[in-house]
Amino acid sequence: PHAAYDEQNIFAKILRGEIPCNKVFEDEFALAFHDINPQSPHHILVIPKGAFVSFDDFTAHASDAEIAGFIRAVGMVARDAGVVDSGYRLLANIGKDAHQEVPHLHVHILAGRPLGPMLA
Ligand code: 5GP
Numbered sequence: 001p002h003a004a005y006d007e008q009n010i011f012a013k014i015l016r017g018e019i020p021c022n023k024v025f026e027d028e029f030a031l032a033f034h035d036i037n038p039q040s041p042h043h044i045l046v047i048p049k050g051a052f053v054s055f056d057d058f059t060a061h062a063s064d065a066e067i068a069g070f071i072r073a074v075g076m077v078a079r080d081a082g083v084v085d086s087g088y089r090l091l092a093n094i095g096k097d098a099h100q101e102v103p104h105l106h107v108h109i110l111a112g113r114p115l116g117p118m119l120a
Contacts, residue, residue, distance in 0.1 A: 023046055
């Protein structure tokens with residue numbers, strides 16, 4: 001793992017099975033689970049299996065297979081959730097100005113209600 005990667009972050013613990021999650025999908029590249037504090041009727045987090053702090057770290061250091069596998073998983077999770085027809089939003093917070101809380105890359109899938117303006 002990256003020197004800056006905190007092995008004790010909450011999503012690292014979820015990946016190791018040390019704390020539970022409400023899993024919706026898992027494969028070689030990605031794990032998806034329900035957000036503990038949902039902001040919409042569907043609020044799923046998709047994380048890569050590898051130790052990447054953020055989208056920036058991921059796109060700089062992940063292999064093409066990891067990137068393809070992760071992005072494909074995000075699309076599959078949304079289709080499996082049945083939200084494609086009504087629409088959904090993908091969101092990734094990177095760093096402090098974006099209020100990234102957990103230092104392991106996660107993409108939010110938000111859906112199930114009109115989501116309003118993008119920026120708060
Ligand atoms: P961020 O602000 O880093 O983009 O979002 C972190 C997200 O992780 C928040 O939406 C928060 O509710 C969610 N979260 C934080 N801790 C846990 C946890 O232990 N389990 C789950 N399922 N979600 C969590």
